[in-house]
Amino acid sequence: MATLSVTAAPSAWAGLRNDLIAAAVIAVLGAIGWFVYPDDLAFLTRVIGLAFLVISLDLVTGYCGVATLGHAALFGVGAYAAGNFCLAGVTDPILMLLIGALAGMATGLVSGLLVTRFRGLPQLVLSIAFGQLVAALANKLSSITGGSDGLAGISASPVFGIFNFDMFGRTGYVFSVIVLLITMVVLLRFARSPFALMCRAIKDDTLRTRMIGVSVYPRLVVMYCVAGAVAGLGGALTAINTGVIGLDSVSFERSAEALIMLILGGAGNLWGALIGAILFELFHHYVSAASPFHWMILVGVLLIVVVLFFPKGLVNEVTRRIGDFRQARAAR
């Protein structure tokens, strides 16, 4: 049985303390990245962009129990929207982020209306079909997506008119970390909200929640919109930082990878999603440099091992171990 992390009635102070801890953790992670990979900030920025996708996926898969293999669509549409507005002259990065989030939200609405209608196999197949549809469209509508060449030439203006996006990606990195920090703090609050807790209840027992009078479908659609906004934010961020959007940002592989990252870290826990994305990408960075096929063998084995032995993900596994340890110490 899944245990909810909310036990005592949260006071305003406890909420603020949680926010501060979360902000501090991300700031420290960001600083570690800055000092450990000073020459590879572009890589880290890419990881942050993907982390948004995985966090977004966590909101629908981890919190609502929706199995989806088409989530990259939300990310990609956000990226393409931000990129097109930038090429049309809206170059302010904050505005681009908002546009990306809105586009992602709209895609999330359509996708959510379609996907959350059903459970099980039809749900999975509809999510796949939606993702593939968006991918086929992205390939076809080359006037707005650049087709297989990608949408290039996106260059955002300085943040607040002051901080220029430099070629070493320093501004991009700091900007991304700050956006991630704000998003995580807001989402962690959101995850403790009655709305998100009800979504968890739907995941654990849909029938029972329906019996106590919860309208399941609209709730899941709303959650999908929120997830779409987060994914779109990540897409826009990636567009701003890399300056080019390829078809891979809406591909099936991207969706599948996001799911793998989520399971690796631990579904149903936003920290799990973030850490899963970081671990997976670090692993990818080192192993696939050696050989792409060794990489596939290793990911396959890793996935099988995690599913069979750590079904709740690495982060949840570690926190459970720590909890057991503490209990054992307290008992002594």
Next chain:
Amino acid sequence: MQTILGILPDALAYGMVLFTISIGLSIMMGLMRVVNLAHGAFAMIGGYFASFALTSLGVSYPIAILIAVIGAVVISVPFEFLLYRRIYRRSDELTQILLTIGITFFIVGVANYIFGPTSKPIPLPEMLKGPFDLGFRMIPAHRLFVIGCGVVTAVALWLMIEKTEFGVRLRAAVDNGDMAEALGIRTQIVYSATFALAVGLAAFGGVVGAELLPVEPFYALRYMVTFLVVVSVGGAGSVTGAMAASLLLGLADTTGKYLAPEYGEFFFYVAVIVIVYIFPHGLFGKAH
């Protein structure tokens, strides 16, 4: 008219390839309720075996098919024994998806490690190479062969499921696994046999369909969802459903690619969304 006559044989052949590969998955999903994304990987293994047998061992085409089917089944045994058994019937979709994606990645990685990252040719025998005269029109002999294979597979499966002892046990296990077990049917054996059958059919389909779905290093990833989608549209466990879905989707895809090639798989997936939205359990499926 000319266009229609041009599209139809291709659509029919493509649909039959989809059917031959997907039907094994369909039976497996109907019985074991496993969302198996690694089905294409076993078709790919079959393709690799056939390619190896034809180009390196120089055996004849029918022997190569036999080698491919047996080889794929033999390779699949440890997977069934160690991994698939754990996820029959019980697990949620997410676990099944991830485990089978893991298996697919593993198989793709190993296959490419051993055989290298090049596409694998499966040369056709002379008999199937040329065109075939239907009297009013010439069509490639291979297309006819594929269509024939699909029909034979469908009839053989129908006979097996409806008329044999094994079919009786299979249907009993599909309808109510616990009751079947209580009546003395060893469901585990039925499951294993069905798994082997599914893999064998996948390998068979992978080899005979290689002209339409070429065997290459990322075959298992490229068609990972295609077969699942066909099964879902047709309804898991239904031979009629798989046939209807394969022909329908084969037609949608081939027509789309003929008339508007730049749209890629757009029409295929539009058809999928419409059908699954209206028939969530597939055209001929039953709710579980």
